[in-house]
Amino acid sequence: MVAAGRLFAAGGGLLAVMPxxxxxxxxxxxxxxGLAALAFLAGRCLEDAAACREHxxxxxxxxxxxxALAFLAxxxxxxxxxxxxxxxxxxxxEFLPTLAAAYLLAALAxxxxxxxxxxxxxxxxGLAGLLIAGDLASDLALERxxxxxxxxxxxxxxxxxxxxxxxxxxxxLWRRRARGPATAVIALAALGVLRSISGxxxxxxxxxxAMFALAxxxxxxxxxGLAGLxxxxxxxxxxxxxxxxxxxxxxAAHERxxxxxxxxxxxxxxxxxxxxxxxxxxxxxxxxSARFAETPVAGTVPPEMRVLLGVGHPxxxxxxxxxxxxxxxAVLASLALxxxxxxxxxxxxxxRAAALGxxxxxAAIAFVEHNGWAAWWTAGLGAAxxxxxxxxxxxxxxxxxxxxxx
Numbered sequence: 001m002v003a004a005g006r007l008f009a010a011g012g013g014l015l016a017v018m019p020x021x022x023x024x025x026x027x028x029x030x031x032x033x034g035l036a037a038l039a040f041l042a043g044r045c046l047e048d049a050a051a052c053r054e055h056x057x058x059x060x061x062x063x064x065x066x067x068a069l070a071f072l073a074x075x076x077x078x079x080x081x082x083x084x085x086x087x088x089x090x091x092x093x094e095f096l097p098t099l100a101a102a103y104l105l106a107a108l109a110x111x112x113x114x115x116x117x118x119x120x121x122x123x124x125x126g127l128a129g130l131l132i133a134g135d136l137a138s139d140l141a142l143e144r145x146x147x148x149x150x151x152x153x154x155x156x157x158x159x160x161x162x163x164x165x166x167x168x169x170x171x172x173l174w175r176r177r178a179r180g181p182a183t184a185v186i187a188l189a190a191l192g193v194l195r196s197i198s199g200x201x202x203x204x205x206x207x208x209x210a211m212f213a214l215a216x217x218x219x220x221x222x223x224x225g226l227a228g229l230x231x232x233x234x235x236x237x238x239x240x241x242x243x244x245x246x247x248x249x250x251x252a253a254h255e256r257x258x259x260x261x262x263x264x265x266x267x268x269x270x271x272x273x274x275x276x277x278x279x280x281x282x283x284x285x286x287x288x289s290a291r292f293a294e295t296p297v298a299g300t301v302p303p304e305m306r307v308l309l310g311v312g313h314p315x316x317x318x319x320x321x322x323x324x325x326x327x328x329x330a331v332l333a334s335l336a337l338x339x340x341x342x343x344x345x346x347x348x349x350x351x352r353a354a355a356l357g358x359x360x361x362x363a364a365i366a367f368v369e370h371n372g373w374a375a376w377w378t379a380g381l382g383a384a385x386x387x388x389x390x391x392x393x394x395x396x397x398x399x400x401x402x403x404x405x406x
Contacts, residue, residue: 011039012117029379082285091287102382129192168387200369208361215353242269283326317372
């Protein structure tokens with residue numbers, strides 16, 4: 001069907017150019033991913049509405065899908081006790097539509113991504129990495145030319161987006177025997193990430209690369225086990241992260257990480273950890289991090305630690321789940337992560353290693369950075385998962401975009 005093919009081409013093009021859009025406008029990924037998702041949804045409905053409905057509903061009936069829905073349901077239940085329902089609704093008003101778009105894209109794009117899209121994505125990622133590195137080397141000449149805010153951190157979100165999408169796109173190219181472009185994608189994305197001032201992006205790159213390398217050489221069970229141990233500890237230790245780091249992190253390490261504000265991050269983690277200790281069972285309610293210092297539980301935290309509850313979020317998504325959603329949220333998040341690893345364990349190589357690399361890089365970033373409900377982050381994850389699923393499906397990227405293997 002010509003109309004469906006054109007929609008798939010539009011969706012594939014939008015998916016491919018998203019990293020460059022983030023360099024030019026670093027909050028643009030939700031809009032780009034949303035438009036791409038609508039294009040694939042419209043194309044699939046024109047092609048076969050019943051099959052489209054099946055692609056969307058079947059994953060939700062799985063154990064992983066059910067756990068994810070239970071987590072979202074708990075988020076909504078927490079609205080009944082949040083002290084700031086209007087703020088919570090604003091947070092969910094950004095997060096949930098982007099999450100829906102990311103799900104649509106990941107469910108419907110594999111099998112319909114046109115053949116030009118991976119090479120376009122490779123060129124876009126390479127250009128994005130070069131632009132980040134070049135702009136920072138030229139004292140932000142690009143930002144000045146665009147008349148925008150001149151600050152090095154404007155490239156942090158684009159660098160984190162490169163962390164997410166470079167590996168899956170490289171895997172797609174590798175599967176298509178485009179080894180040179182696949183290598184170039186990784187190299188140029190790494191250039192942009194390492195040249196940025198984002199310690200979180202650099203940590204994500206190193207963690208993802210290390211996990212990928214280990215998963216390639218270790219027996220499958222050991223690789224999955226290491227990933228499971230890391231994710232389990234990330235959730236379990238989040239409430240005591242600040243206290244642990246305050247005890248074991250040497251002063252020399254803080255000096256080396258001064259640009260990453262490591263002392264402030266440790267203090268913030270201690271403050272939010274104290275709030276979790278004060279109310280571990282249900283949390284303060286979804287979306288309360290922006291006004292956490294005003295929540296009832298904040299009044300139970302020692303005064304010297306209370307001021308840092310006003311920073312906007314804990315700079316640790318696992319700790320944010322604990323603080324906002326309590327033990328039920330943490331348990332459901334842990335279960336979802338373990339079920340995700342069970343799915344990854346069934347993948348062949350090198351898909352399994354690439355998927356574990358993506359999980360490790362994402363978890364490392366989530367442990368040190370960002371509001372877990374940020375729409376731009378959710379959109380980037382949706383794009384990365386879409387490329388990863390496309391790589392794992394034989395014949396999922398075709399010249400016509402009309403393959404039936406999805």
